[in-house]
Amino acid sequence: MSKVRTRFAPSPTGRMHVGNLRSALYEFLIAKHAGGEFMLRIEDTDQERYVEGAVEIIYRTMEKTGLIHDEGPDKDGGFGPYVQSERMATGIYMKYAQELVEKGEAYYCFCDKERLATLKSEVVEGKEITVYDKHCASLSKEEVEANLAAGKPFVIRQNIPNEGTTTFHDELYGDITVENAELDDMILIKSDGYPTYNFANVVDDHTMNITHVVRGNEYLSSSPKYQRLYDAFGWESPTYIHLPLITDENHKKLSKRSGHSSFEDLIEQGFLTEAIVNYIALLGWSPEDNREIFTLDELIRDFDYTRISKSPAVFDYVKLKWMNGEYIKAMDFDAFYEMAEPYIKEVISKDLDLKKIAAMVKTRIEVFPDIKEHIDFFESLPEYDTAMYTHKKMKTNEETSLEVLTEILPVLEAQEDYSNDALYATLCKYVEEKGVKNGYVMWPIRTAVSGKQMTPGGATELMELLGKEESIARIKKGIEMLSK
RNA sequence: GGUUCGUUGGUCAAGCGGUCAAGACGUCGCCCUCUCACGGCGAAAACACGGGUUCGAUUCCCGUACGAACUGCCA
Numbered sequence: 001m002s003k004v005r006t007r008f009a010p011s012p013t014g015r016m017h018v019g020n021l022r023s024a025l026y027e028f029l030i031a032k033h034a035g036g037e038f039m040l041r042i043e044d045t046d047q048e049r050y051v052e053g054a055v056e057i058i059y060r061t062m063e064k065t066g067l068i069h070d071e072g073p074d075k076d077g078g079f080g081p082y083v084q085s086e087r088m089a090t091g092i093y094m095k096y097a098q099e100l101v102e103k104g105e106a107y108y109c110f111c112d113k114e115r116l117a118t119l120k121s122e123v124v125e126g127k128e129i130t131v132y133d134k135h136c137a138s139l140s141k142e143e144v145e146a147n148l149a150a151g152k153p154f155v156i157r158q159n160i161p162n163e164g165t166t167t168f169h170d171e172l173y174g175d176i177t178v179e180n181a182e183l184d185d186m187i188l189i190k191s192d193g194y195p196t197y198n199f200a201n202v203v204d205d206h207t208m209n210i211t212h213v214v215r216g217n218e219y220l221s222s223s224p225k226y227q228r229l230y231d232a233f234g235w236e237s238p239t240y241i242h243l244p245l246i247t248d249e250n251h252k253k254l255s256k257r258s259g260h261s262s263f264e265d266l267i268e269q270g271f272l273t274e275a276i277v278n279y280i281a282l283l284g285w286s287p288e289d290n291r292e293i294f295t296l297d298e299l300i301r302d303f304d305y306t307r308i309s310k311s312p313a314v315f316d317y318v319k320l321k322w323m324n325g326e327y328i329k330a331m332d333f334d335a336f337y338e339m340a341e342p343y344i345k346e347v348i349s350k351d352l353d354l355k356k357i358a359a360m361v362k363t364r365i366e367v368f369p370d371i372k373e374h375i376d377f378f379e380s381l382p383e384y385d386t387a388m389y390t391h392k393k394m395k396t397n398e399e400t401s402l403e404v405l406t407e408i409l410p411v412l413e414a415q416e417d418y419s420n421d422a423l424y425a426t427l428c429k430y431v432e433e434k435g436v437k438n439g440y441v442m443w444p445i446r447t448a449v450s451g452k453q454m455t456p457g458g459a460t461e462l463m464e465l466l467g468k469e470e471s472i473a474r475i476k477k478g479i480e481m482l483s484k
Numbered sequence: 485g486g487u488u489c490g491u492u493g494g495u496c497a498a499g500c501g502g503u504c505a506a507g508a509c510g511u512c513g514c515c516c517u518c519u520c521a522c523g524g525c526g527a528a529a530a531c532a533c534g535g536g537u538u539c540g541a542u543u544c545c546c547g548u549a550c551g552a553a554c555u556g557c558c559a
Contacts, residue, residue: 009559010559011558011559013558013559043559045558045559046557046558046559048558049558049559113557116557122485122486123485124485124486124555127555127556128556129485129486129555130555130556131555155557173488173489173490176488176489178487178488179487182486182487182488182555183487184555186556187556187557189557190557191557192557194557196556196557196558196559197558197559198559201559216553217488217489217490217552217553217554218553218554218559219553219554219559220488220489220553220554221487221488221489221553221554221555222554222555223488224488242489244489244490245490245552245553247552249494249495251551251552252552253552253553279496282496282497282508283496284496286496286497286498288498289507290497290498290506290507290508292496292507292508292509309496309497310489310490311489311490311491311552312489312490312551312552312553313495313496313497314494314495314496315495316495316496316509316510318495318509318510319495319496319508319509319510320509321509322508322509322510323509325522329522361521362522363521363522363523364520364521364522365521374520374521391519393519394518394519424518427518428518431518438517438518439517439518439519441518442518442519443518443519445518446518446519447519450519452519452520453519453520454519454520454521455519455520456520456521457518457519457520458517458518458519458520459518459519460518461518
C-alpha cells in the first residue's frame with residue numbers, strides 16, 4: 001500500500017468558507033493519521049472569479065489553523081506546479097484532453113452560445129437546465145480539422161454514451177450507480193483553453209499521486225463523470241471520501257448571508273482558532289469516546305475517517321460559542337490577557353487595573369467582544385433605575401437600600417484600606433452587627449457602585465478596582481437617587 | 485422536473501438485531517454564591533411513516549413522506 005496522499009484544492013475566490021476549512025481539516029487529518037502527506041493545490045482556472053489576495057488568505061488560514069501542508073506552491077515536493085494556471089502552461093490538460101479525443105472519449109465542440117441557447121431547456125426553481133444534444137459528437141475528423149484551421153473557437157467535451165451505467169465506490173456511501181443517459185457531456189476544456197475544474201481535478205489528482213480524494217458531498221452526483229474519466233484513461237481510481245454538507249439553521253448550504261460562514265468572520269467575531277477547528281472537526285465526525293475537546297494532535301491521533309457521518313450537519317453557532325468559552329477558560333492568563341486587552345481598552349480609558357478586570361471576566365465570556373458589556377460600567381456609572389435596588393431574594397428594596405447605604409457611607413469614608421479583603425471584612429462586620437443576610441448590604445452597594453443588574457465581581461471587588469474616591473462618589477449618587 | 489444522497493430529542497451525536505436508546509450544546513429546576521457567571525446535581529426532550537425479513541427491529545430490505553445537494557465554458 002502506497003503512502004496516503006490527500007490534497008486541499010481551494011480556488012482563490014475570497015474568504016475561507018467553513019465548509020472548505022472542514023474539508024481541509026479532514027483531508028489533513030486523514031493523511032496525518034495514516035502518516036501520509038497533505039498537499040495544497042490552488043485551483044485558479046476561473047479567471048473571472050479570481051480575487052486578489054485570496055491566495056494569501058488561504059496560506060494564512062492554513063498556517064494559523066495548523067493545517068500545514070507537506071507540498072504546495074511554496075513547498076515543492078516534485079509534483080509541481082501546484083497552481084493550476086501554471087500547470088496549464090505546461091500544456092498538460094490539453095494533452096490529456098486530446099488523448100481522450102483520440103480514444104473517442106471526448107470530442108471537439110464548436111457550438112456557440114446562440115446555438116446552445118436554442119437547445120431544449122427547462123426552468124426549475126429559477127435555474128435553466130439544458131442538456132447538450134451531442135451535436136458536435138458526430139462531426140467528422142475533416143470537419144473538425146477544418147473548423148480548427150479556420151480558428152473557430154471550441155471546447156472539448158466528455159463523450160458519455162447514452163446507454164449503460166457507471167458505478168463508483170465511495171468509502172462512506174458505498175457503491176453509487178447512475179444511468180449514463182443522465183450524465184451530460186461536460187466540458188473538459190473551455191474556449192479560453194483553460195480546463196474546467198472537473199477535468200483539471202481528475203488530471204491533477206492522478207498526476208499528483210493523490211490516493212484519497214476527500215471533498216464535499218456536493219460532488220457526489222458528478223463523481224460518476226469523474227469515474228468515467230479515470231476509466232477512459234485507464235487510471236486506477238482513488239479512494240473517494242465524500243463529506244456531509246454543513247448547513248445553516250434552515251438546513252440550507254451555509255451561505256455568506258449567515259454572517260458566520262467563513263473562518264475570517266468567526267475570527268472577527270472573537271472566536272479562537274483552536275475552538276473553531278475543534279468545533280468543525282465535530283461537525284460530521286465523532287470519536288469513539290465521548291470527548292469533545294481536542295487539540296489538533298489529538299485529532300490526528302483519533303481521527304478515523306470511517307466514523308464520518310453521512311447526513312448533513314447544522315452549524316450550531318451557540319455550541320461553537322460554548323466551546324469557545326471552554327477554550328477561554330482553559331487559557332493561561334497571560335495569553336488571555338493579551339487577547340482581551342484590546343477589547344477592554346475599547347471601553348475603558350481610565351487608569352484602572354486592567355489585568356484584574358480581565359481576570360474577573362475570564363470565566364464569564366464566550367467570545368471576546370462579550371467583555372465590553374461586562375465592564376463598561378467601570379468607565380462611568382450608567383443611568384439606572386432605583387427599582388434595581390429591590391431584590392426579592394436579598395430581601396432588599398429602595399428603603400432598606402437607602403438605610404444601608406446611608407449607614408455604611410461614613411464607614412467606607414473612614415476606611416483607608418480599599419483592598420477587596422479589607423472591604424469585605426468591614427462589610428461583614430456591619431452585616432453581623434446588623435444581624436442581616438450578606439446580600440442585604442452587598443446588593444445595594446454593588447448596585448450603587450455599578451448601576452448594573454449583574455457585574456463580573458462582587459461589591460467589594462468592584463470597589464477595590466474603582467478605588468475609594470469613585471466608590472464613595474457612586475454610593476453618594478445612589479443615596480441621592482434613593483432619597484428622592 | 486430529473487438524478488443522487490440523507491432522515492435518532494431544537495442542534496451535534498453514540499448505537500452497527502435483544503439497551504430502561506449514551507453523551508454534549510441549548511432549555512428548565514435545585515445547590516453553591518457579596519449579583520451574574522463558573523462549578524455541582526437533576527429534569528423535560530428523539531429512533532419520519534408503512535410494509536416486509538426475523539423468535540425479536542432504531543439497527544437489514546422495499547416503498548412513501550420529508551429534506552438536501554447536483555443538474556454552468558463556477559469550483
